[in-house]
Amino acid sequence: MPHTVAGAGIGLRQPHYVAFEALRPALGFVEVHAENFFNPLDAASAVLQQVRAQYAVSLHGVGLSLGAACGIDDAHLERLAELVTRIEPCLVSDHASFARGHLRDRRPVHANDLLPLAFTDAQLAILADNVQRVQDRLRRPILVENLSSYLGWREADWSEPAFFAELGRRTGCQLLLDVNNLMVNAKNAQAADPLRAVCGWIDELATHARPGLVGEFHLAGHSAQDGLIVDDHADVVSPPVWSAYAHALRRLRGAPTLVEWDTALPRLDVLLGESAHAQALLDAHAAQDAAPGETSWRSLACAT
DSSP states (O other): OOOOOSSSEOOOOOGGGGHHHOEEEEOSEEEEEEEGGGOOOSHHHHHHHHHHHSEEEEEOSSSOOOOOTTOOHHHHHHHHHHHHHHHOOOOEESSSSSSEEEEEESSSEOOHHHHHHHSHHHHHHHHHHHHHHHHHHHHHTOOOOOOOOOOOSBSSSSOOHHHHHHHHHHHHHEEEEEEEHHHHHHTTTTTHHHHHHHHHHHHHHHHOOOTTEEEEEEOOOEEEEETEEEEEOOOOHHHHHHHHHHHHHHHHOOOOOOEEOOOOOOHHHHHHHHHHHHHHHHHHHHHHOOOOTSSSSSHHHHOO
């Protein structure tokens, strides 16, 4: 059975291994990219085993291609299953995206990217079948992350929040709600008030979602590049994303929260400071729940 996890954590990346082992910071958990640890005999896997002896570990993948109409790659799923058995992670997650497909002559092709899904009935059926297959093999629920996307599909039978709520209802999976991805998408859509748009997305999810649908939050930084807002995980979490996260805690309740930082890595203490900020908001939310007569976080977040 998965180990329980709570609180805030960080994405653990190779340049921080030495400093992390020396400091052994107090964290709710750490998260690693699953595909980097598929080889059980290399040095990275040895480090992960040491970390796992001290911390709850979440496995976050990028390679399952959960939305692919051609289905899940058997070899990839087996390697993930072996890693899950070896590490016994607290959480296993991947993205609501596709990367694999077949050309007209049936040759396989891989995009090496996280491509967005159409929010249609047909796509929902494909995604649900693939998620269920992964869960059956791993013998546990997984989490599916909402995507930052730079193009979209005209066809839609569902809004994005309703799509994820229905996916959770059909499969029992949870949502890994990436708040930064919501902000990136709102800005790229040129929303008049991106924070209000993100809060509206969260509100709609709350009206459709079963209790406990959100099993984890992701927070990260983004940047403006060549006319686009890019989810590059290369900076501190922006103030609007912190405000949207506070709103999500109020509307969807607390869940383990991971601060991602994947490029232009800072010193470890900077990343730990971001995690401490997330932990402070989680703690304040718990105190707010214990004092329901106080001012709601919903009004504080959306007024920012």
